[in-house]
Amino acid sequence: MINITYDNSIPEVRRGYALFRRKYALPRMLPMTVMLLAGLGFGLNFVWVDPSAVFPGYILVAMSAGMLVSLWLRPYTAEKKLVAVIEQMGEERYTARFYDDRIEIDTEIIPKDAEVETIAITKHGVQPVENPEVIAEAEMQITQPETSVIGLTSERLFSVEDRDMFCLFVNRALIYIFPKRCMSAETAEKLGKYFEEKSI
Numbered sequence: 224m225i226n227i228t229y230d231n232s233i234p235e236v237r238r239g240y241a242l243f244r245r246k247y248a249l250p251r252m253l254p255m256t257v258m259l260l261a262g263l264g265f266g267l268n269f270v271w272v273d274p275s276a277v278f279p280g281y282i283l284v285a286m287s288a289g290m291l292v293s294l295w296l297r298p299y300t301a302e303k304k305l306v307a308v309i310e311q312m313g314e315e316r317y318t319a320r321f322y323d324d325r326i327e328i329d330t331e332i333i334p335k336d337a338e339v340e341t342i343a344i345t346k347h348g349v350q351p352v353e354n355p356e357v358i359a360e361a362e363m364q365i366t367q368p369e370t371s372v373i374g375l376t377s378e379r380l381f382s383v384e385d386r387d388m389f390c391l392f393v394n395r396a397l398i399y400i401f402p403k404r405c406m407s408a409e410t411a412e413k414l415g416k417y418f419e420e421k422s423i
Contacts, residue, residue, distance in 0.1 A: 225417060227401060227414070231400050239390050246381065259291040262286070262287035266285075315332050
């Protein structure tokens with residue numbers, strides 16, 4: 224079993240997301256880009272060559288150009304939102320355990336020092352909770368580690384080794400980043416062999 228305790232910095236999240244985008248988003252974006260460029264070309268051709276089709280040509284140019292910009296800006300907007308959410312949540316610590324048939328990852332969120340108000344929804348509306356026992360229980364639930372189990376046989380996994388990290392893609396919506404700075408050279412070598420042996 225390989226055991227790693229780690230965290231993810233914002234630059235590592237950005238790099239992992241870029242690798243994720245290259246793996247899943249780019250192959251879908253390229254054919255769509257070709258189609259939109261073709262539409263843009265047809266629209267420009269209508270505007271310059273056929274005076275009777277100027278108005279439809281402008282519409283085709285505007286639609287193709289707008290969709291093209293949206294297509295390529297969307298991943299960067301999603302990355303910006305993801306980073307903002309991570310920064311607001313506070314520090315996250317992870318413990319990953321790699322077994323022969325599964326990978327288990329504990330996620331522990333350490334809230335920022337900012338004061339958090341505990342609220343309750345009652346028949347009188349939303350009200351702050353002042354009971355110390357209720358607040359303590361809520362804080363314990365927030366900080367209690369949550370374990371994710373990834374079955375090697377039931378999941379379609381794909382890994383990438385970068386210069387500073389390993390990335391594990393579980394599907395088109397979930398990625399785990401294992402920074403090499405949080406492990407020894409020997410552990411990094413073992414993890415690389417693990418992914419290779421499991422054909423991940």
